[in-house]
Amino acid sequence: MKGALGGPLQPIGFHDGAHAMKHRTFFWFILPTLSAMILFIALPIVSVFIQSLFVQHEQVLVVSESCGPFGCVEETQVDTEATAKLREEQPLGRFNGLATYFDRSHLASAEIAEVWHASTGLSSFIDGIMDLKFYKALVFTLTYTFVVTPLVLIFGLAVAVGVNNLPKAFRGVAIFISLLPFLVATIVGSMILSWMVDGEGIIGATLQNIFNDPSLSIKASTPLMWIMLMVYGVWHTLPFAFITFYAGLQTVPKDTLEAARVDGANKWQTMINVVVPHLMPLVSFVTLMLLMDNFRVFEPLVSFQAEAHAQSLSTFIVSDLREAGNPLYASASATSMLTILGVVILLTPVLIRTWRDFNAKAH
């Protein structure tokens, strides 16, 4: 089957076609994809960027008496007519330039300068920085990304090799079981685990009993909460790496493996020198996906009710937009742009590497 489809088609698609395809043909070929990407990805990003440059109009306030079941008080109200008039004149709001990016909720340039002048040493400077929510969230997000990503790569490969070495009869069941964590919706899986580790849940209460400490609580301790979030992150994304590597393992050439065995390489040496290099393009792909996803970690933070211990840029965007009566669009937009910037910075080394490999192969 594979030979019939993949074999004869490959030369046309990859050798003659790509190099010989005329620019005009290529243009018509990708036009649908390109226009969808411009319409649904590029333009919204531009609009978010524009939104991040404007803040709301000055609110016109009036003081009036308000009365209810609990008596009367003088209270401030918004003069909606006057405010609506301002809004009509400038629908986007007041131009604020890049100031939102540098305010206290984001890069906090003024606050950092202040901390720098006030700090007495490195540790007091770091304490001061950690008091700013953007940097606090960034530290968690980066730690999460750089702990979860390599662990998922390593364990994913290990599980894939393990399953690949099983007798054929058991493989189907093993694949299904290994995929389960991925099939459970993030929000459901983390909710279940969150209830289990609760002080009143089966794991939480058992831990309290074992250590005989009724104050021991995963949800009350920042380090324990971080560990739990990362363990959950590894558990949940492992199947993605596993199934990709498992598919890759099916394409390792038998001849090369045999040659390695004839040369006297043991299993471990074969793994490191033959299998892993063969899978490298897949490793780059999985790394790209994991870096992107992990940097935007969101659902586990909500389900574990971890707000006290861990926040990410994504939770800030949601809370700014849900600021009930006063959604902070500029702040949310600025955080979105900074998230995109963060993802780009994270991906650059992997992309450069992939580009170099590609060029090396092409020449």
Place this chain on the structure above:
Amino acid sequence: MFLKKAALAGAVASLMGSAAFAADCGPSGKSVRILGSDFPAIQVVAGAAEANCAANAGEFTINLRDNTRDMMNQALTPNPAEYTSVIVANSTLTQLMNDGLVRPLDEYVAKYGQHLKPSQLITIGGNVMAVAFMANSQHLYSRTDVLEQAGVEGIPATVEEVVAAAEKIRAAGIMEHPIVMNMKVGWNVGEIFNLFFFANGGELFKPGSAEPNVNSPEGIAALGTIKSLLEYAHPDHLSHASNETQGLWEAGKAAMAIMWGSRGGAVLDDEGSSDEVTSNTVLSAAPTAGGGSTPAATLWWDGVTVAKNIPDEDAEATFAALVSGLTPDLMEEHNDKAIWLIEGFQPGPAAAGVSATAAAGAKPYPMIPFINLMHNALGSELVDFYKGDESAEDALADVEAAYRTSAKEAGFLQ
């Protein structure tokens, strides 16, 4: 087919006749679309409006759900609006009025509201903007059997007495963490601060301005009071909201709680708990703090509004339908589901806490346009203090800085 449908409609109409005749539902054939939060008292009020006036209306829909505050402004902004009425509370009326999305109700009150008490009318700048039907506040829940067993006399009335009682319960080995309170990071953390800040005599804003005023001696006193309670609170308190605290209470895992009055009915009923817990649970006024006389609570009301961006006749029919249910009959039938503000309400055991708290002079939750921004700043910036990572002064300075940042963006501060 048509005849069958007509006959069916006739049968339904005659079945509902008894109720429909009693109520004046305003212009007929209009559209009534109600949005509200999903809890028992609102189910009762919306249900009564439907029973009375659905036959008179051309369209009658009710949507009760969670987190209505996050979508009500968007729902009322288009013209015609998605709903003709939103059932609001103090804070959500403010957020609708900030955007000018609700209409004055004076003419409808004159026409359909003869049975309403004057104190039910929420009047702002001389216009009736909402009609309140129930009150709510936080207050103290106590387990008399546990207090007695630990040698505590009577029900604690001040925070200092609550803390002393908790210490006795812990010392007697009955419970390690006898106190529960809603301390979930975010809205609840902000609200708990409000309670004890008001009890200590604080004002959130400098008079007549949007300038923050929480980094003050009252603010520091409030945080000290809260910390003294948290010493005895369940270790997971930073993830506890109403559902979690009610669950712990009903499971018999707490002896004193600061919870919402609206949970009283559900705590005292015969579901979800044991007789030992329910028969010994007493609801009383919120405790006072720091030698003051103001209970640590905020008073809330829930009431009906009518949307601005809808045809006038739909608005009239909506108002008539909703107030048709706010009668002594409805209240008698559902006495324990809410602390009703309707004429002739007799508070039962489930309402005792809110009634006592209001009588002792608790403050209403402020209806100020920028209160949401302050509440959110409190909810996120005080967490470092509760975790023990920061001093009270630093945490309150952070609150003011965070509030200033968002108030500037929202146009309330320059």
